[in-house]
Amino acid sequence: MGDLVSFDHATLGYGRRVILSDLSFTIPEGDFLGMVGPNGAGKTTILRAILRTLEPLSGAVTHAPGIRFGYVPQRDQVDYNFPLTVIDVVMMGRYDRIGLGRRPGANDRQLARAALDHVGIVELADEPLTALSGGQKQRTLIARALVGQPNVLVLDEPTSGMDLVSTTQILGLVRELHERDKLTVLMVSHALNEVANYVERIALVVNGGFRIGTVDEIMNESVLSDMYRIPVDVANINGHRVVVARREGQTLPVSDV
Template sequence: MRSGAEGGRPLIAFEDVTLGYYGVAVLSGLSFSIREGDFLGMVGPNGAGKTTILRAVLGALRPLAGRVTVHDEWVRFGYVPQRQSLDAGWPLKTLDVVGMGAYDRVGVFRRPGAPVREAALQALDHVGIRELADQPFGSLSGGQKQRALIARALVGRPTMLVLDEPTDGMDLVSSTSILELVRELHDRDRLTVLMVSHQLNEVANYVRQLALVLEGAFQIGETEEILTSENLSALYGIPVQVDQVNGQRMVLPREVPELGGPADKAIAAVGSAGRPDAATRSRGDAEALSAGMGPPPPGVGPASKDAPARSSGTGPGPGTARGEGDRA
């Protein structure tokens, strides 16, 4: 099990957990913990099970086996859903939507009053869009909506921010702006952060810890331990290179995976920005890189649906667990 940030209290612990729906396992053998102060990115292709894990973290999905422990005395979630999951047709002002983050403190039968309104305005101020308070939520741009939803999470005075695909479908400027905001909230407000994304290159330079959720495999650890060419190559089953460009990490697959094959699905987690262009797609390149790589680290192998459920032991290295299910 990963030890997490030094000195942080354990907030959430998964112990040999199997997750799924209606008795059908999607992921199994999950053992890891999230500690106070962590900035964890959970990355994987669509359908790999990221949201399933996130639902279990939030308590919306009970494990089929194993145990998920949430230390309620230390953790209060601020959940930021995928903005596309909210219907833009609802005639709600941005302030109304942000205020919902405090509804559980208002009490049944009571209307949210001035304190909720003031808290919502402060949260909007905190994320830099106070002037949009009276705008219809549905009319906001993608980036503005995301900021509003982060503000809504902040209204509840959370200790842990949980973001589901916060930059999905955004352009470079908007997504960078949102990721900078999340980093600021982590650094300035000392919020523990769990961020789910399918773009490895996008979150790799922000998060301190990284969990890779692939079809049939799960790996978690400190970002610098996960993002090594050896580890990623072993995990994805194709040669992968991790470069530094102007101090920024870039993960580049160096072989075109077989269309529709396991590696092709897994590599989607790297994101389109990391794919090599047509000129670099040659067997010679891939073979040369393969030949230069060392053996994969122990406990890590190609993703396989048939692999037995297994969790890593404790220690400084990244933990690994394998799933047996198909997809969420």
């Protein structure tokens, strides 16, 4: 399996402002990568370079020929005041394939319904977008990303603002799409504890630093304490990894990770 995206000593930023420098890593086909870091650390900048909407200031970011992204934006980037039905929104994922000045046809509608079925909300196809819950809105945006038949599914903060149940369901759905459809997935989040238990690899973007590796390589006290610059503990609760910042003078009982 080849690399879909390759960063080769890429420096990223806007104008003369450098956000991250000398990044070298790849996203191979079939990867399930979580990109984690606090707000403002540069995750979105890397994401833009991956999505080809930002050119590197130096170095190179190369993409495999024919690569197609299915992008799921942060929920608040979408304006829910628009009087659109769920299927209207999903069909937007086909717009670039339909061509300039042409309208979606019966085939596009059929594919949109199939994508909605894939994410488990086909019965909501004709409902207004405004009537949906947070989790249903996120499934709609995932269906829109899938209807374009992408090779890489990219999700930006997919569980932001969601409750525990919706978060678990959405992350479960993403994992299912990766395993069932063999879809390459990149998930961006500030919530390390959520992402770490679903993905196969983690890219940490913290304090101007960048580190990428398997979950085992990243989710340990040494790496995380070094990256976050505070002592942390990594606990194992029923097979789930949980990272907590260590309070002064206190150490959590940590089981084997």
